[in-house]
Amino acid sequence: MIMRYCLLFLLLCYTAISDAQNVVITDEQFLRDVAHFQVKDVAQFMDRFNDQEQVVFKNDTAPDRYKNLLGLLNLRDTALRRDTNTIAFINEVFGQKDKKQLTVTDSDLYAAVQCVFVYHGKEKVFTVWLKPEAAENGGHYWGLIGVQSDLFSLPNDPKSARHLINPMNHEVGFSELSKGLTHKKDIYEYMPADYHPEHLSAFLAYVHNGDLQFKNIRSVDFDFLQINGWLFTVKEFFRVDLNSGWLIADIKRMNEEQKKHFLKDHFIE
């Protein structure tokens, strides 16, 4: 059974890649096929994943669910194709009796938006995380839940700091506090060992004050945590190829505990 799937997988890879290599750009029919097969938006990715929309592959007479799932992978990525997790994931989704339906309002869908900002005249890339939030009127919106950037990272091991406020400094009116607040770059060294800066609040303050000036959005990825035991990432691959558009770029085996750690690492720290 596994061999059959592997064979099918390789066959599909071959078909997709040979199609891409033999592109006759002047062929209008090929462009029509690209437009038809390409996963044009995230909603269409979900429709195809949920088996609500099927495509019929070349030489087939009826849609094949397994092939449709394989068609949602970025087949140009050799590492993804060879990863044992990939086939395990596809087999698991294919074999699910109660099909997990993905929707754009799922609370365990996360968008990672790479934003370019200008900070003190230099460009800096921030990953801004968003997730769908429900509103009281039954509607939904994307809420900003986290941000990642090296701008907010603490210096390595602030406990070994050369600067600190000595334990008897209160007797002299905290004279070393004035020094700490004056030496801006060393300010983190005065914090307790268990201090973890909240990146999102800092980011909002920087944007609000105009210290960070937004330039553009570089890319958008989506992390889907809806499937039990798995996390997969969907990105857009816009190319003149039947296997293109919004496709699975990465698959990770992840239990519920690991998912909690993943969220904690991304959004709390």
Next chain:
Amino acid sequence: MRQQLRFSKYCWFFIIPAMLANAGMARAQTTTVEDRLHLTPADLEGFEKQAKEDVMDFGGHVEHIASKNYSAFLRKKYIANALALFADPDENTIQVSSIGITADFRTESIRIYLNNLLRLSYATVDITWYDYKITQFVKGADGNYYATATVFQEFSAITGNTEVKQSRRDLVKREIQVELIKLEDYKGAKPVPWWELKLGDIKIKQKSLSQ
């Protein structure tokens, strides 16, 4: 006196149904207002068709605005028609990619983008539509409904003057936000709600097909 009492006693038989009828009418009026705001799947399907027409119109307007075959007066008319399709052409943005730039796209307001097209002056423009799709409308926290329309088209153009001609052939994917906006108009003292379909922000992806 007894007769008066009898009247007041029996008059409730007429008053109560009348009050109930009034209340019923009031309820019916409220339902009518809500009905105007409630969108059935058939309504949304109708709006999806309208969205398709608007998106196609926008593509046609872009084609006319960019083409040198039309007079400046006519091209400006097309700009006005295109702007009218958007919720706020100064706030709504379009992502524009340039040849050779794959990662960073600049973002312009729809108004600026269309006016820039006017200056670009293609000698000939040919747009072929390959595919169109629209997502389902999803209700937003503001009560409006949102969807995304995707169109896939081949864009061929010849730029430059008669001596220096450059041909461009791109595969273009436009992703257009479609907004179903709840608006209120006042007829007398009562608000009359209605829905208006407008286009919003646009993302463009381009892949050169030039050999």
